[in-house]
Amino acid sequence: MRRVLIVGGGIAGPVLGMWLKRLGLEVSITEARPTAAVGEGAFLGVAPNGMNALEPLGVAAAVAAAGTACEAFQFINRRGESIGSIDRSGDASAFGRPLTMIRRGQLNAILAEEAARQGVEIRWGQRLVAVDESHPNHVIARFEDGSESSADILIGCDGLRSRVRSLLLPDAPAPSFTGLLDYGGFARGVQVPVPPGVNLMLFGRRAFFGIFVTPSGESWWFHNGAPESSDLEALRKRSDPARERERLLELHREDPPWVGDVIRATPTLLGPWPIYELQAMPRWHAGRVCLLGDAAHAMSPSAGQGASLAMEDALVLAQCLRDIDTPAKAFAAFEKARRPRVDAIFRAARRNGSGKAVSGAFSEWFRDRLLPLFLRLGASSQSKMYSYRLEWEKTT
């Protein structure tokens, strides 16, 4: 095996590319976007386990420098009363790196730049449309612009709506909608009752709201709530951002007033992103093609682990390709190694997401009293996810 084609230059693609370069392979990434998505998306958290999967590639320090460490999670109810917290201030010493909050565009840019610097070819603006697997010794990828390229193996890192997945496993389940629609944004100049470095989570009257203030005083926020219509495709196309902003303000009208201030102070409302998950994929590979990251196992962002799992996947797949003599066996070993962890985190993400659903006064009363107990359990399950360590040198 000499040539590898990776489809998708988001998070999983560049990280896998860097690992495969270590194996001395010729690696190309084909990415549909015209350039690195520097200004795209809102923000995300790279968990300590994700940071540790980047560490041996020499990339974790750049991500840490561009991001901000999260020191705690603080939970409040719609009256602004504190109902629980999780202290994460010991994560850097316990796990090596803390949970690092970073703008998505910045993370994408760092990974793409570093992959290119390490010799990975990235072809921007090249969308994969078809895969020809009829040849015994190679696979051919065809692109929207009419060009094609051949490789010994092809890895689909093309995310939730993976084209590779639909070509490879046409009977695979479609992603299913979790019921939550996500918006986000960046605001300045608003007084928020939380110090920098703390993730504040509000169980609002009619929707969930999360906010993180950076040391420079910028408020990074997201909203999770029910969509106003079941036509999610139409929602995604965003006909009227001003009206959407009014709708968010209305949904948070009965919540603490600073929520509305933050939404109003946001120059550009980002989203909406309907939150999907992809469960029960029958398998992640066929022939010379394998899926990785969201293409194989997209999950609700409520565990904050999708990107970190994609980073872990990349390391493990590269180990399998290094240690096992045929791609088919390496792909099978990769799937076997990753399934239990991915499935466990998938379930945790779903549990966390379901807690964001709006409830009546009676269940709110119970939630406010029981949350501290659940958070104690949640904190230890979070620490378990964070403590997961992969060692590149270890054979599979």
Ligand SMILES: Cc1cc2nc3c(=O)[nH]c(=O)nc-3n(C[C@H](O)[C@H](O)[C@H](O)COP(=O)(O)OP(=O)(O)OC[C@H]3O[C@@H](n4cnc5c(N)ncnc54)[C@H](O)[C@@H]3O)c2cc1C
């Ligand atoms: C609102 C939201 C918040 C989130 N927050 C967090 C968080 O805090 N922490 C966390 O760990 N995770 C979070 N996630 C999940 C995380 O974003 C994903 O798990 C992660 O991006 C997966 O990486 P990936 O590389 O597999 O896919 P992606 O990042 O989606 O990258 C896929 C790439 O493939 C490209 N592509 C698609 N089709 C083609 C094609 N046909 N040809 C060529 N290129 C193609 C796309 O343009 C894209 O660049 C969040 C997700 C959402 C929606």
